[in-house]
Amino acid sequence: MACFEVIGGNKLKGEIIPQGAKNEALQILCAVLLTSEPVTISNVPDIRDVNKLIEILASLGVKVEKKDAATYTFIADDINLDYLKTEQYAAQGRALRGSVMIMGPMLARFGVCALPKPGGDKIGRRPMDTHFNGLKKLGATFNYDSQDSFFQITAPNKLKGTYMLLDEASVTGTANIVMGAVLAEGTTTIYNAACEPYLQQLCKMLLRMGAKISGVGSNLLVIEGVEKLGGTDHRMLPDMIEIGSFIGLAGMTGSEITIKNAQIQELGIIPDTFRRLGIQMEFRGDDIYIPAQDSYEIDTYIDGSILTIADAIWPGFTPDLISVALVTATQAKGTVLIHQKMFESRLFFVDKLIDMGAQIILCDPHRATVIGHNRQVPLRGIKMTSPDIRAGVALLIAALSAEGKSIIDNVEQIDRGYQYIDKRLNAIGADIRRL
Numbered sequence: 001m002a003c004f005e006v007i008g009g010n011k012l013k014g015e016i017i018p019q020g021a022k023n024e025a026l027q028i029l030c031a032v033l034l035t036s037e038p039v040t041i042s043n044v045p046d047i048r049d050v051n052k053l054i055e056i057l058a059s060l061g062v063k064v065e066k067k068d069a070a071t072y073t074f075i076a077d078d079i080n081l082d083y084l085k086t087e088q089y090a091a092q093g094r095a096l097r098g099s100v101m102i103m104g105p106m107l108a109r110f111g112v113c114a115l116p117k118p119g120g121d122k123i124g125r126r127p128m129d130t131h132f133n134g135l136k137k138l139g140a141t142f143n144y145d146s147q148d149s150f151f152q153i154t155a156p157n158k159l160k161g162t163y164m165l166l167d168e169a170s171v172t173g174t175a176n177i178v179m180g181a182v183l184a185e186g187t188t189t190i191y192n193a194a195c196e197p198y199l200q201q202l203c204k205m206l207l208r209m210g211a212k213i214s215g216v217g218s219n220l221l222v223i224e225g226v227e228k229l230g231g232t233d234h235r236m237l238p239d240m241i242e243i244g245s246f247i248g249l250a251g252m253t254g255s256e257i258t259i260k261n262a263q264i265q266e267l268g269i270i271p272d273t274f275r276r277l278g279i280q281m282e283f284r285g286d287d288i289y290i291p292a293q294d295s296y297e298i299d300t301y302i303d304g305s306i307l308t309i310a311d312a313i314w315p316g317f318t319p320d321l322i323s324v325a326l327v328t329a330t331q332a333k334g335t336v337l338i339h340q341k342m343f344e345s346r347l348f349f350v351d352k353l354i355d356m357g358a359q360i361i362l363c364d365p366h367r368a369t370v371i372g373h374n375r376q377v378p379l380r381g382i383k384m385t386s387p388d389i390r391a392g393v394a395l396l397i398a399a400l401s402a403e404g405k406s407i408i409d410n411v412e413q414i415d416r417g418y419q420y421i422d423k424r425l426n427a428i429g430a431d432i433r434r435l
């Protein structure tokens with residue numbers, strides 16, 4: 001297990017280019033299974049989860065050609081269905097969450113799929129019911145073997161379009177159902193669909209491949225199935241979670257950072273949420289300029305009462321940035337209630353921040369009150385472990401702002417979603433060593 005040794009206290013200065021979006025990449029890569037024609041994808045981040053999914057595609061028989069550091073062409077014209085029965089697949093599929101999204105395309109094109117209980121972050125229960133209920137409505141059947149934690153899914157007949165109201169606006173669930181529906185017979189209507197930018201990107205890609213989808217960007221998608229899809233080129237958006245992490249990092253460390261080419265119009269309320277924590281920023285064209293701030297003050301509600309920052313499905317504030325918002329608040333002036341509604345085990349990392357000297361009360365698994373130090377009491381470096389990807393990055397931000405040396409174990413969690421994070425931050429003045 002690798003770890004980071006971080007010497008805190010440096011002010012960073014310079015420009016940083018966000019990587020291609022992790023969670024978009026996982027959807028888009030699965031969509032290459034929908035056609036036998038070439039699909040070229042650019043701005044692919046070089047991160048563990050994405051590379052693992054590319055390995056799964058290659059093992060499934062997809063021809064993978066790396067054109068340059070961030071561009072790949074995929075041709076899924078000779079799929080090896082037997083791979084789904086192998087131990088290798090069980091191990092590879094379990095290693096990440098994104099692999100669940102091969103289900104929709106595989107069922108639509110080949111009528112069969114298998115799925116080990118997926119991995120990803122251990123951040124509470126992560127039900128798959130929306131995926132299975134949706135695919136069942138399209139005509140698939142599934143069996144779950146609790147002995148080996150494997151789902152077997154089949155669709156002996158072509159999938160058939162229908163109306164469905166999702167029990168929750170699941171992001172990967174919606175992606176799976178959309179990818180099943182584009183090749184189904186007839187019309188599928190998905191109400192309470194997730195509609196975040198990454199799903200919009202998936203739909204736009206499918207439209208270019210010849211799919212018929214209306215309502216993109218809303219929670220009501222109408223999909224008219226087509227016989228066949230063709231190849232296309234697709235470019236990934238910059239990663240909005242990484243952008244939010246850099247905004248929090250700049251505020252917390254008092255650094256002057258410009259985030260280049262941020263596609264600001266796709267960031268929803270992320271910039272405004274950090275503004276409410278007191279972080280100033282300017283939009284310069286498509287760049288986000290964050291000035292060095294000696295102090296930053298948390299907003300209150302209009303009546304003066306304490307602010308809450310809570311996650312919500314898009315266009316609400318993404319749960320993947322709650323940990324970063326929380327750590328950013330620890331050095332602000334003022335108090336905020338952080339409410340992580342979606343996941344029940346994502347706030348436990350605050351114990352480490354408390355050890356570092358932060359003033360936080362964990363009210364229950366979902367809510368933490370943060371009383372900012374207004375930089376009067378710096379955090380102190382300690383030894384800690386990264387429990388999940390976003391808590392990991394929040395701890396890295398805390399360590400970069402802290403006095404002295406911190407050690408962060410299990411940085412593989414951070415590497416799941418942040419490309420060469422140590423090198424990129426060192427290039428603008430951080431002091432991080434990978435051991």
Ligand SMILES: CC(=O)N[C@H]1[C@@H](OP(=O)(O)OP(=O)(O)OC[C@H]2O[C@@H](n3ccc(=O)[nH]c3=O)[C@H](O)[C@@H]2O)O[C@H](CO)[C@@H](O)[C@@H]1O
Pocket residue numbers: 023024026097098125126127167168169170171172173313318319320341342343
């Ligand atoms: C690979 C990938 O893309 N992972 C993202 C995806 O995971 P994923 O697609 O797995 O997450 P879901 O959108 O299915 O659900 C997230 C959590 O929120 C709960 N929930 C969801 C919708 C809802 O209306 N009410 C509700 O309570 C679910 O029960 C679950 O606990 O979306 C999550 C929510 O943005 C992100 O945290 C993950 O980073």
Ligand SMILES: C=C(OP(=O)(O)O)C(=O)O
Pocket residue numbers: 022023049096097098119120121320389390417
């Ligand atoms: C929870 C996340 O990832 P995954 O769904 O892949 O576990 C995340 O990206 O914050």
